[in-house]
Structure formats: C-alpha cells, structure tokens
Amino acid sequence: MRISVEDPLTLAIAPPKDESPEEKETREQAEIEARRISEAIDEQIRQERTALKKKKKPVKVLLLGQSESGKSATLKNFQLQHARREWAEERASWRAVIYLNLVRNIVRVLDILSREMSLAEGEKRPGSTTVEYLSDSDDETTTHRNVYRFSDKHRFMQRRLGPLRSIQMDLENKLGPESQEVRSTASISATPFDSPNSQLLPKRPSRDFGINSTNGWKSALEKLRPSMVASARPQRRSDSDHSEITDVLAGCKETMQDLWQDPVVQQVLSHRKTNIEDSPGFFLNDIDRIVSYDYEPSDDDIVRARLRTVGVQEHKVVMDDGNGKEWLLYDVGGTRSLRVAWASYFDDVDAIIFLCPISCFDEQLREDRRINRLEDSYLLWKSVCSSRILAKTEIILFLNKCDLLHNKIKRGLCIKDHIPSYGSRKNDTVTVMRYFQQHFKEISKQYSPEPRPFFIHFTSVIDTKATAATLSVVEESILRTHLRNADLL
Numbered sequence: 155m156r157i158s159v160e161d162p163l164t165l166a167i168a169p170p171k172d173e174s175p176e177e178k179e180t181r182e183q184a185e186i187e188a189r190r191i192s193e194a195i196d197e198q199i200r201q202e203r204t205a206l207k208k209k210k211k212p213v214k215v216l217l218l219g220q221s222e223s224g225k226s227a228t229l230k231n232f233q234l235q236h237a238r239r240e241w242a243e244e245r246a247s248w249r250a251v252i253y254l255n256l257v258r259n260i261v262r263v264l265d266i267l268s269r270e271m272s273l274a275e276g277e278k279r280p281g282s283t284t285v286e287y288l289s290d291s292d293d294e295t296t297t298h299r300n301v302y303r304f305s306d307k308h309r310f311m312q313r314r315l316g317p318l319r320s321i322q323m324d325l326e327n328k329l330g331p332e333s334q335e336v337r338s339t340a341s342i343s344a345t346p347f348d349s350p351n352s353q354l355l356p357k358r359p360s361r362d363f364g365i366n367s368t369n370g371w372k373s374a375l376e377k378l379r380p381s382m383v384a385s386a387r388p389q390r391r392s393d394s395d396h397s398e399i400t401d402v403l404a405g406c407k408e409t410m411q412d413l414w415q416d417p418v419v420q421q422v423l424s425h426r427k428t429n430i431e432d433s434p435g436f437f438l439n440d441i442d443r444i445v446s447y448d449y450e451p452s453d454d455d456i457v458r459a460r461l462r463t464v465g466v467q468e469h470k471v472v473m474d475d476g477n478g479k480e481w482l483l484y485d486v487g488g489t490r491s492l493r494v495a496w497a498s499y500f501d502d503v504d505a506i507i508f509l510c511p512i513s514c515f516d517e518q519l520r521e522d523r524r525i526n527r528l529e530d531s532y533l534l535w536k537s538v539c540s541s542r543i544l545a546k547t548e549i550i551l552f553l554n555k556c557d558l559l560h561n562k563i564k565r566g567l568c569i570k571d572h573i574p575s576y577g578s579r580k581n582d583t584v585t586v587m588r589y590f591q592q593h594f595k596e597i598s599k600q601y602s603p604e605p606r607p608f609f610i611h612f613t614s615v616i617d618t619k620a621t622a623a624t625l626s627v628v629e630e631s632i633l634r635t636h637l638r639n640a641d642l643l
Contacts, residue, residue, distance in 0.1 A: 212470075212480040213636045216499050218538060219509035220530055221462070221488035221520065222434050224554040227615040228507060228625075229469060229485045230457045235622055236471045236481075241456075248451045251459045253399060254325040254333060255435030256444060257318050260410055262430060263419060263438075264315060270422050271304050271312075302418055311416075314409045321402055332461050335520060400447060407445040414438045429565075432513070432558050435460025458616050463487045466495050479633065489521050493534075500541060504639070505548040505632040508538060509615075512590045513558035516572045528573075535594060540601040548635045549598075549608040550628055553590055557614040559583060587612055 169181065217225040233241055326333040403410075413419060423430065430436060435458065437444055444455075451459075469483045484503070486496055514527035535551075538544060560583045563569075569586055570576040579585050591610055598608055609631065615621050 210479065211636075212482045213505075213632060214482045214484070214503045215632060216484045216486070216496075216503045216506045217509065218486060218496065218506055218534070219488055219511075219554075220527065220534060222460075223488060223509040223511050223531070224552065224613070224615045225485050225488065225509055226461070226463055227457050228509065228552065228621070229483055231615060231618060231621045231625055232471055232481075232483060233469070234453055234457070234618060235625065236473050241453075245451055245456065248456045248459055249449065250325055250328060250399075251333075251461050252435075252437060252444060252451055252455055253403060254322065254329065255460050256410075256437040256441070257322045257325065257403075259430060259433075259436060259438045260315060260318055260413065261322055263413060263423070264312060264318075266422060266426060266428060267308065267413075267419060268312060270302060271308060274302065274304055302422060304418065307412075308416070308418065311409055311413050315406055315413065317402055318406060321399055324399060329461070332464050335462060403445045404447065407441060410438075410445070411441050414441065432561070433460075434458075453618055454616070457618055462489075465492060466499065473629070473633075490519070491521070497543075500543045500547075503547060504636045505550060506538065506544065507550045507552060507628070508535060509552045509554050510535065510590075510594070511555040511558075512553045512587070513555040513562060515569065516562070516567060526572075532593075532597065536597050536601050539598045540603065542603050545603040545606070548632060549606075550631070551594055551608060551610045552613045552615070552624075553587065553594070553610060554613045554615055556583070556587065556612050557617070559586065 169178065173181070217228060219225050430438065437455075437458075440455075443449070463485050465487050467485045469485065471481045471483060473479045473481060484499055486492070486499075510531040511527070514531075517527045519525045519527055519530055538549070563581060563583050563586065568581055569589075570578075570581070576586075576589060579589060591612075594610065599605075609628075611624050611628070613621060613624055
C-alpha cells in the first residue's frame with residue numbers, strides 16, 4: 155500500500171507496518187466495536203430528538219397587573235379547578251395566612267381607634283368616664299364635626315386586643331417576605347420593564363426574583379399541616395397540636411367581635427371613609443367561624459386570602475379535561491419595584507391575562523400614595539399593548555373587582571368627581587363598566603403595533619363560581635391559539 159506523507163489523516167488511520175495476523179484481527183474487532191458504539195449513540199440522539207418533537211409543549215400564561223389587582227386570586231381559581239389534590243394538600247397551610255389577614259384587620263381598626271382616642275384625651279371632662287370628642291379628620295369638612303362617645307369599654311378593648319400585635323409579628327416571621335406589604339418604592343416608573351436593562355434579568359425564577367409554588371412561605375408552614383389520610387382530607391388535630399396563636403385568638407374572639415360591631419367604632423370608620431371591607435384579605439365578618447379550633451379554610455377563604463407575590467412565581471397545572479395538557483402559569487409581583495422582572499417572560503408566552511381593578515378609581519398605590527391606581531393600570535396596559543415582543547401574543551383583559559365598584563356606587567361615590575372625562579354619563583354600575591371597557595379598547599387600538607383582537611371579561615375573581623365559568627371560556631380560547639401556533643389545527 156502506497157501512503158502519501160502529505161495526508162496526515164490517511165497516515166493516522168493506516169494500519170501499522172509489519173502488522174501480524176493476530177494484531178490485525180484485534181484491530182479490526184476494536185474498529186467494529188467502535189462503529190457499533192458510535193451508531194448506538196447516533197440512534198439514541200435520533201430517538202431523543204424524535205421524542206422531543208413529539209413532546210407536548212406546555213401552554214404558558216402570564217398574569218399581569220398592579221399589586222392587589224387579583225392575579226393570585228385568578229391563579230388560585232385555576233388551581234381550584236384543575237389541581238384538586240394539591241389544593242387539598244395545601245388547604246391547612248392557608249389557615250395561618252387567613253389568621254394573619256384577620257389580625258391585620260383588627261390591628262388596623264385598633265390603630266384608627268387609638269388615634270381618635272388619643273386626640274380625645276385633651277377634651278375629656280374631669281370626673282367623666284365618657285369622652286365626647288369633636289373630630290376634624292383629614293377626610294371630613296370643618297363644617298361637619300363628628301362627636302365620638304368613647305368610654306372605658308373602648309379602653310378595655312384596646313388593652314385586651316394588644317397581644318394581637320405580637321401575633322401579627324409571629325405570623326409574618328413564619329410566612330416570610332410575602333407577608334410584608336410594600337409601602338414605598340424607589341421606582342418612579344410605572345413600566346420599568348420597558349428599560350433595556352430589564353432584559354438582563356434571569357429568565358427563570360431565582361432566589362431573588364421568585365419562588366416555585368411548592369417552596370417559600372408554604373414550606374415554613376409544614377409543621378402546621380395536619381397528617382393526610384388516603385382520602386386527602388385532613389384529620390382533626392388533637393388539643394395538644396393547637397398552636398399558641400390559635401389559643402390567643404380564641405381568647406380574644408369575643409372582644410374582636412365586640413370591636414367590629416361597636417357603634418362608635420363603626421361611626422369613626424364611616425366618618426374617616428375607611429372601608430376595610432373593600433380591602434383584600436377582609437375577614438372581620440367571619441370571626442365566629444374562623445376563630446375555632448376546628449377551623450378548616452374553605453375554597454372561598456383561600457381565594458380571598460391576601461399574600462403578596464414576590465418576584466415571579468411559576469405554577470404547573472395539568473388540565474384533566476384537556477388531554478392532560480400541561481399549563482405553566484406565571485404570577486408576577488405587581489408593585490412598581492418588582493415589575494422590572496416582567497420583560498424576561500414576554501417572548502415565550504402563549505397568552506397574557508391582564509387584570510385591572512376598576513373599583514380603584516378613587517384609590518392610590520400602596521407603595522406610592524401620589525399615584526392613582528387606575529391611572530397606573532392605564533400606563534401598564536398601554537405599555538403591554540405597545541410591546542412589539544407581544545404583538546402576536548393573545549391578550550385577555552379582566553376588568554376586575556366589579557363587585558366592589560358596584561358597592562362604591564351604591565354608597566354614593568360619583569365617578570366624575572375622580573375622573574373628569576367621565577362627564578355627564580349616568581352614575582350607575584353598567585354605564586361605568588362600559589366606559590372603562592371602551593377606554594381600554596381605545597388604548598389597545600391606538601398603541602398595538604398591528605391590529606389584533608383581544609377579549610374583555612368583567613370579573614370578581616373572589617367569586618369562585620362565576621370565575622370558573624369565565625376561565626372555562628378563557629382556557630378554550632388560549633388552548634386553540636396554542637394548538638394553532640403549533641400547526642396542529
């Protein structure tokens with residue numbers, strides 16, 4: 155055999171000179187085995203590629219909106235309908251969250267009562283156990299001064315319910331940062347995710363930017379979860395398993411009810427226009443049912459419970475009625491300081507459910523009291539609609555908290571006092587809802603990079619039955635779009 159010294163490859167694979175028959179046989183057997191291994195690897199790669207192509211791509215849905223807009227409640231409704239086993243397993247964990255919500259309700263009332271009573275001390279007449287106090291609060295006019303008749307009963311309630319402040323701290327420590335409400339922000343932009351720097355953030359949740367649904371605050375509550383039987387129904391706890399928190403709440407139960415039902419307290423709250431019942435996580439009307447050693451959170455309790463979302467949380471749900479289709483739902487933190495993390499999720503979602511609480515036309519952001527909440531939602535909606543990355547993404551708009559909007563209008567609030575452009579339209583719920591619907595439509599039409607349909611639903615996502623019907627329609631629409639994009643329709 156003539157070998158060219160100019161061809162290194164040929165030289166490298168050429169058999170050795172003076173190769174014996176035994177050495178040749180060994181070499182050839184090794185070459186056969188090497189080819190067999192190489193072909194097996196190639197076949198494995200081919201099979202993996204085929205399996206990857208056949209694997210169903212999950213449906214990805216991003217929930218957007220400002221803080222307290224109803225994103226987490228919407229996610230809970232998804233889980234309630236399609237993840238019943240996990241829902242049952244996590245039920246007991248929500249007990250501590252609901253207790254925190256209740257305690258915060260009470261502490262908020264106590265703070266307001268304490269402020270008014272401390273102001274009243276300067277006007278107390280010598281020898282009197284009742285204080286008649288003329289209040290000029292910030293929300294009242296100077297021509298209508300309100301008389302509050304405080305008594306020893308109110309001072310007793312303050313002392314008796316004082317330990318609840320320690321209970322609040324204990325629960326917040328157990329639940330972690332999600333239990334802390336943000337009351338200030340360094341972000342001056344409603345849409346920090348529009349910044350080029352936002353694209354540099356992690357693509358998937360990290361310790362700083364989010365938690366998975368099975369981690370975080372729920373892990374801290376494992377010791378509070380009862381054992382599970384085969385039926386997935388929690389067993390009743392023995393008396394020795396009751397926490398000190400439950401003991402304290404049970405001891406304060408009657409006083410908490412007295413505080414909330416007290417006519418003078420209700421007068422103070424009314425004059426100060428403090429509508430605690432409109433707040434997320436309101437449970438003061440459920441004290442008798444909730445403060446019980448046998449209390450097990452209901453589905454409605456869990457959906458109503460308030461816990462702040464930190465960063466971006468990814469939740470996996472398998473739709474039983476959709477051929478086992480896997481859905482990935484992303485619940486984002488809605489405070490201004492957390493919105494910067496949104497952008498990294500824009501380029502890989504099938505649909506966005508955008509939530510705007512239309513009842514908040516007279517409210518300000520919790521983290522920035524200078525900003526009207528409705529105006530903030532308008533800015534968010536405009537930015538989402540104008541995003542070129544989302545130009546072909548299906549967008550579903552939930553105009554949420556219609557129940558609270560109706561209650562505000564019933565109480566006599568005039569929309570035009572807060573939204574001058576509302577003009578002389580009728581001040582009724584239906585007209586107001588249509589006005590908001592048209593305004594959001596106009597923003598979408600004006601700022602979308604290209605024409606596209608989008609769907610609007612009027613919702614009250616804490617109403618689980620009504621929301622189940624809405625989500626059924628939404629799920630079908632999203633799934634059809636997902637399959638169409640996958641060239642399966």
